[in-house]
Amino acid sequence: MSSKDKIVTAVKNNQPEFRELPPLPGSGTPASAGQPAGHSPASPEQLASSPEQLANKFISILEAIGGVAYIVSGFDRIASIVHEQHPDARRIVSGCPELAALAETATRYEDPHSLENIDLAVLRAHFGVAENGACWITEDLMIERALPFITQHLALVIRKKDIVAHMHEAYERIAGLESTGTSYGFATFIAGPSKTADIEQSLVLGAHGPRSMTVFLLDEEMSDAGFY
Amino acid sequence: MKENTKDHAALAAQFNQDEPRVDWHDKTLWWIREKRDKAAHNVPEWELLRDTASGIKENVLSRLHEYLLQFEEQATRNGIKVHWAADAKEHNEIVHALLLQHKVDKMVKSKSMLTEECHLNEYLKEQGIEVVDTDLGERVVQLAGEPPSHIVLPCIHKKKEEIGEIFHQHLGTPAGNADPQFLTHAARLHLREKFLTRRVALTGVNFAVAETGEFVVCTNEGNADMGAHLADVHIACMGIEKLIPQRHHLGVFLRLLTRSATGQPITTYSSHFKRPRPGQEMHIVLVDNGRSVHLGRKDFRSSLKCIRCAACFNTCPVYRRSGGHSYHTAVAGPIGSILAPNLDMKKYADLPFASTLCGSCSNVCPVKIDIHEQLYKWRQVIVQAGNAPIAKKAAMQTMTWVLSNPGVYHTAGKAGRWFMANVPFTVNNSLNPWYKQRDMPEPPANSFGEWYKKNKK
Numbered sequence: 001m002s003s004k005d006k007i008v009t010a011v012k013n014n015q016p017e018f019r020e021l022p023p024l025p026g027s028g029t030p031a032s033a034g035q036p037a038g039h040s041p042a043s044p045e046q047l048a049s050s051p052e053q054l055a056n057k058f059i060s061i062l063e064a065i066g067g068v069a070y071i072v073s074g075f076d077r078i079a080s081i082v083h084e085q086h087p088d089a090r091r092i093v094s095g096c097p098e099l100a101a102l103a104e105t106a107t108r109y110e111d112p113h114s115l116e117n118i119d120l121a122v123l124r125a126h127f128g129v130a131e132n133g134a135c136w137i138t139e140d141l142m143i144e145r146a147l148p149f150i151t152q153h154l155a156l157v158i159r160k161k162d163i164v165a166h167m168h169e170a171y172e173r174i175a176g177l178e179s180t181g182t183s184y185g186f187a188t189f190i191a192g193p194s195k196t197a198d199i200e201q202s203l204v205l206g207a208h209g210p211r212s213m214t215v216f217l218l219d220e221e222m223s224d225a226g227f228y
Numbered sequence: 229m230k231e232n233t234k235d236h237a238a239l240a241a242q243f244n245q246d247e248p249r250v251d252w253h254d255k256t257l258w259w260i261r262e263k264r265d266k267a268a269h270n271v272p273e274w275e276l277l278r279d280t281a282s283g284i285k286e287n288v289l290s291r292l293h294e295y296l297l298q299f300e301e302q303a304t305r306n307g308i309k310v311h312w313a314a315d316a317k318e319h320n321e322i323v324h325a326l327l328l329q330h331k332v333d334k335m336v337k338s339k340s341m342l343t344e345e346c347h348l349n350e351y352l353k354e355q356g357i358e359v360v361d362t363d364l365g366e367r368v369v370q371l372a373g374e375p376p377s378h379i380v381l382p383c384i385h386k387k388k389e390e391i392g393e394i395f396h397q398h399l400g401t402p403a404g405n406a407d408p409q410f411l412t413h414a415a416r417l418h419l420r421e422k423f424l425t426r427r428v429a430l431t432g433v434n435f436a437v438a439e440t441g442e443f444v445v446c447t448n449e450g451n452a453d454m455g456a457h458l459a460d461v462h463i464a465c466m467g468i469e470k471l472i473p474q475r476h477h478l479g480v481f482l483r484l485l486t487r488s489a490t491g492q493p494i495t496t497y498s499s500h501f502k503r504p505r506p507g508q509e510m511h512i513v514l515v516d517n518g519r520s521v522h523l524g525r526k527d528f529r530s531s532l533k534c535i536r537c538a539a540c541f542n543t544c545p546v547y548r549r550s551g552g553h554s555y556h557t558a559v560a561g562p563i564g565s566i567l568a569p570n571l572d573m574k575k576y577a578d579l580p581f582a583s584t585l586c587g588s589c590s591n592v593c594p595v596k597i598d599i600h601e602q603l604y605k606w607r608q609v610i611v612q613a614g615n616a617p618i619a620k621k622a623a624m625q626t627m628t629w630v631l632s633n634p635g636v637y638h639t640a641g642k643a644g645r646w647f648m649a650n651v652p653f654t655v656n657n658s659l660n661p662w663y664k665q666r667d668m669p670e671p672p673a674n675s676f677g678e679w680y681k682k683n684k685k
Contacts, residue, residue: 004312007516012293014524019290022283132493146457149450167479185503194450198365200388202408209450
């Protein structure tokens with residue numbers, strides 16, 4: 001008998017009697033297909049979340065976890081902020097063709113190890129999550145899977161209106177992205193810079209990954225004057 | 229590491245010799261518990277989330293064999309190679325065989341309590357394989373030659389000066405430098421070289437999704453990703469209970485996990501691995517190692533719902549004051565004390581007694597495991613199986629005799645009061661375990677029985 005058969009048989013013999021999946025909170029989606037929509041209570045917070053409030057919450061949480069946010073009108077503004085923030089950057093890589101003047105915009109690297117000396121990566125992400133300051137990014141936006149981790153500094157660009165309230169909505173959004181586009185082989189939520197508190201609980205930013213993490217919130221309706 | 233023969237009480241006594249350090253350990257963990265509370269209170273539907281997480285895991289346990297098969301099918305379709313390991317030995321051999329197959333004798337590893345449980349590092353060392361733990365806390369304890377003392381904060385028992393000394397010896401940092409910022413930077417440079425040169429990376433798994441065949445790894449440091457995306461071969465090892473049915477269930481668990489663990493709203497990275505990158509190999513090892521047996525124990529199976537957040541450690545008055553090493557098992561704390569006896573009831577017979585049964589662990593558990601009730605139930609099972617600690621057994625037998633004989637009971641009470649009042653040194657000495665870290669109380673002049681007889685009239 002193979003180990004697989006042994007394990008599966010033992011599990012089958014010992015597992016308790018069937019228990020239904022509960023409905024998921026925070027969304028009308030039932031936990032499994034075919035059930036009527038769940039009547040889980042939405043929190044007051046969820047009911048009163050305008051796009052503006054979501055963006056504000058996202059920014060305040062991101063700042064609390066060591067990230068930085070800028071609301072910007074377009075890529076020109078992103079370019080000038082990048083310039084100000086990283087005057088000494090030798091190697092910048094970007095997945096945004098709009099930044100071709102200041103960054104490498106290759107779409108593929110043969111060997112991820114060649115990314116070792118990158119100072120800054122500026123990448124598009126799909127959306128942000130207000131409750132935890134995380135951004136969802138799939139591998140098609142990363143150029144290389146290693147890039148968002150190996151770079152010394154990371155900046156992500158999302159549209160300001162693409163911020164969901166919480167993780168339940170985030171997974172609804174992810175399911176939507178999958179149904180319209182191709183499915184990801186790798187994807188991640190990134191919330192702030194790489195960090196550790198393993199030495200006496202002292203928070204240190206820049207453990208193995210980026211030492212800083214910036215999110216640019218694109219607001220196309222915004223004029224160039226009087227922001228940030 | 230040497231085989232330990234001391235029980236929790238003896239190991240805790242060792243830890244307790246340095247009282248200021250115990251106070252420091254206690255306060256640090258309580259501070260994390262308070263951060264957890266703040267994070268939980270910021271989510272109005274927190275209790276609903278706990279109920280839901282518990283319900284999803286109950287469903288997982290009730291259909292685990294189907295989810296396992298579904299996961300294998302989906303993961304295989306995604307191009308991941310799935311392996312099954314009945315026990316720790318088979319798990320270690322599978323990992324070793326993969327390393328041999330790729331002619332590799334060095335690898336990087338991110339945090340995996342399962343590999344601690346299986347003693348993978350020791351096994352591979354014997355086979356001449358060098359394993360570098362890349363989580364900062366794990367690297368610290370690895371260099372110190374110790375196991376982690378906490379599943380989320382592996383070197384929580386170490387002072388920064390000690391870490392400075394370890395880094396001075398092994399990484400060549402200046403002697404006496406104990407600045408966390410400086411030491412973390414030194415580790416960053418040291419481990420970056422490892423990430424860039426190792427061809428095989430092993431990671432743990434926080435959640436595996438049956439529906440899609442993907443798995444999720446959560447870290448703050450980014451070490452799992454640094455290892456996996458730079459390596460030619462990614463091996464992910466998981467206990468069979470880590471499955472969840474569908475991807476959107478991650479929404480529930482990712483909201484709970486880090487808030488419960490450290491009070492953060494989410495880990496910096498929650499990485500979803502579904503397919504190997506072009507040219508890469510991805511392996512998953514599904515490990516049983518006693519879990520299928522545990523699943524059959526009606527009173528104890530719900531401990532398999534655990535998502536390893538360690539909230540029960542941080543809140544536990546015994547853990548905070550006895551340290552993780554006193555539990556002599558890979559997963560310490562209250563949850564470890566109900567998981568370990570399943571693996572070896574005799575070896576871990578002491579652990580369910582390492583609790584005050586205050587119930588705080590059950591109250592903070594994000595998947596609502598009735599931890600303190602299981603601790604209590606394990607005590608019954610252990611005593612009935614004849615595995616109770618000898619002193620405890622003798623004390624209980626004496627107690628039974630005293631309590632079932634009214635004459636003996638009254639005489640014993642009187643004698644006790646007389647001894648405590650007239651010759652207190654006979655009880656205030658180190659032979660009496662109750663005297664450790666405590667003063668004995670003033671004895672009353674008479675027993676309640678005597679007082680009642682006198683005052684009844």
